[in-house]
Amino acid sequence: MAALASFKSSLALTERKRTVSSKKSRLSAALAFHKSQIPSLTSASKRSKLAVVMRRRAAHKAGQATALSSTAAAAVSPIKSRRNLTRKRKKTSSSHSEASVIRQTTAPVTRIPVGESCLNSFLKEISCMELLQDEEVAHLSTRLKQLVVWEQLYDSLALSLDREPSVEEWARAAGFLDKKQFLIELEDVRRSKNTMVSSNLRLVVSIARRYENLGVSLLDLIQEGSIGLIRGVEKYDHSKGYRFATYATWWIKHFIQSALVNYSRSIRLPLRMSELVRRLRRTRTELTIEYARDPTPYELAARMELSLEKVYFVMQKATECSTVSLDSPLS
Numbered sequence: 394m395a396a397l398a399s400f401k402s403s404l405a406l407t408e409r410k411r412t413v414s415s416k417k418s419r420l421s422a423a424l425a426f427h428k429s430q431i432p433s434l435t436s437a438s439k440r441s442k443l444a445v446v447m448r449r450r451a452a453h454k455a456g457q458a459t460a461l462s463s464t465a466a467a468a469v470s471p472i473k474s475r476r477n478l479t480r481k482r483k484k485t486s487s488s489h490s491e492a493s494v495i496r497q498t499t500a501p502v503t504r505i506p507v508g509e510s511c512l513n514s515f516l517k518e519i520s521c522m523e524l525l526q527d528e529e530v531a532h533l534s535t536r537l538k539q540l541v542v543w544e545q546l547y548d549s550l551a552l553s554l555d556r557e558p559s560v561e562e563w564a565r566a567a568g569f570l571d572k573k574q575f576l577i578e579l580e581d582v583r584r585s586k587n588t589m590v591s592s593n594l595r596l597v598v599s600i601a602r603r604y605e606n607l608g609v610s611l612l613d614l615i616q617e618g619s620i621g622l623i624r625g626v627e628k629y630d631h632s633k634g635y636r637f638a639t640y641a642t643w644w645i646k647h648f649i650q651s652a653l654v655n656y657s658r659s660i661r662l663p664l665r666m667s668e669l670v671r672r673l674r675r676t677r678t679e680l681t682i683e684y685a686r687d688p689t690p691y692e693l694a695a696r697m698e699l700s701l702e703k704v705y706f707v708m709q710k711a712t713e714c715s716t717v718s719l720d721s722p723l724s
Contacts, residue, residue: 550566593622
């Protein structure tokens with residue numbers, strides 16, 4: 394039994410030795426293989442390291458080249474930058490000048506009312522017209538008499554024929570055989586009338602300004618005064634010995650006062666009564682300045698050379714025709 398046990402132990406020992414020797418042989422074979430592969434690995438690593446160095450050198454050279462190009466560009470850039478700055482300054486100055494021009498042209502302009510602009514243009518237009526001499530006025534007035542005769546003849550023909558007469562009938566009644574000659578004479582006479590009216594429009598404006606702020610606008614007063622001026626031109630006779638301005642002033646005032654009577658009040662007064670009311674107010678103002686107090690009806694009647702009953706009647710009509718708004722306060 395002891396011999397068997399020793400035999401088994403010897404067998405186990407030999408097997409262990411075999412396994413150890415086999416392991417050693419395997420390790421030695423592996424070491425030999427690795428040793429054979431080490432030179433190739435070292436050469437590959439050297440090659441990779443050399444490639445990395447070459448790449449670094451190429452990158453360094455490229456960086457130096459870019460640095461040189463940047464320095465050259467930096468040396469040239471001040472000139473270009475100055476040119477660009479001058480161009481930008483010119484553009485900005487031109488844009489500022491254009492903007493200032495636009496601001497000047499598009500600046501908020503105070504709007505003038507339509508009535509004032511029309512009045513200014515009218516005054517500017519009539520200021521360029523020359524005044525007529527007395528000889529010219531006398532010559533034009535003689536020609537206008539013929540125009541008045543022809544117009545009266547036209548009206549009589551219209552009444553007799555119960556229709557508007559033709560140009561041939563009008564020329565035949567005026568004593569013209571040729572219609573064209575009659576039209577030429579008619580146009581010439583009408584042009585003379587327009588010249589006489591337009592040269593005296595400044596007189597209308599000067600008279601209309603006296604009646605301003607009385608309930609009718611200045612343009613309407615000028616329009617009514619111009620109608621009175623036309624009436625004065627048609628009725629003026631230089632053979633009477635007075636000047637045209639003196640004669641036309643009455644007609645201008647008459648039409649302006651009629652416009653004030655008709656359009657200045659909501660309740661219309663007759664022309665004579667409105668003249669008495671205007672005269673009463675003017676007299677009251679004069680006496681107030683003179684006496685430094687409100688005048689009595691007796692003083693007004695004495696100054697106006699009217700009866701006391703007439704003064705009371707005029708004062709009553711003046712207060713009756715004054716309108717009061719329903720929205721006005723009672724106090």
